[in-house]
Amino acid sequence: MTTEQLYQELNDVNHSREKRLLYANLVIENPELIPKLMEILFTVNDKTSPRAAWVLEFACSKNIDTIIPHLDIFTEHLHKVHLDSAVRPVAKICELITKAYYSKNDSAIKTALNATHKERIIETCFDYMIHDEKVAAKAYGMTTLFLLGNEFDWIRPELKIILERDFHTQSAAFKARAKHIFYKMNKKQKM
Template sequence: MTTEQLYEELNYVNHSREKRLHYANLVIENPDLISKLLDILFMVDDKVSCRAAWVFEFMCGENLEASIPFLDKFTEHMHKVHLDPAVRPVAKVCEYLVKAYYSKTDNKIKTALKPVHKERIIEACFDYMINDEKIAPKAYAMNTLYLLGHDYDWIHPELALILERDYQMQSSGFKARARHVLKKIKN
């Protein structure tokens, strides 16, 4: 399947779990499509990029290790994604990667996620925290940054500062997550 054919297929992806899962499995079964999916995801001004982001997120949810050969490409370009429906899945993939990295169970992400990838994820997550993003990317970013703060001692103080500063102006969902993360930072 060419990038153009995949692009056309993505027009059939909608919010339904069934459609996202169908295309995620298609990509998992055909790993040569992952690079093409990312090419479409990084067409950041195109609405179809959001659908590519949904499929990539579902692919990572089903088989995170399938993303390993593409970590350079994903982390190098993820900061360009700006459409709300695409930002959320990108932030979720960052959380998946970091949760796997810090997981107690052995997995290939632990060796594949290099310092450069983590630094790019940190930068993107702090951008989500300080920019005018919806609650979901901020919530995923909070969690991701909290975990990465175990290896980067400057992260927790910075994250706490942002959470405390923005607390009053944010939604109840943000406040609940922020309280939870601040409590973990202080313990």
């Protein structure tokens, strides 16, 4: 399947779980489609970009190893994504990557994710936190940054400042996630 054919196929993807899962499975079963999917995703001003992001998110949710060969490209370009409906799945993928990296279970991502990848993810997630992004991107960014704070001791103090500053002006969903992160930060400090 060419990039153009995949682009046309993505026009069938909608918000339904069924469609996203169908194309996520197609990508998982045909890994040669992932670079093409990412090319569409990172054509950031195109209306099909979010559809590619939805499919990649579902593929990564099903099997995080799907993204491993493409971490360089994904992390190099993730900061460019700006359409709200594409930012949310990209932020979710960042969270999935860091959750797999810091989980107690063995995962190939633990050897594949390098310092450059982490730095790019950190920078983008802090951008989500300080810019006018939807709450979902901020929530995924919070969790991602909190987890990366296991390794980078400067992250949590910076994250805490942002959360405290924005807490009273943000939505209930933001406050709920922030409270959860505050709880985890306090628990880590007592250990």
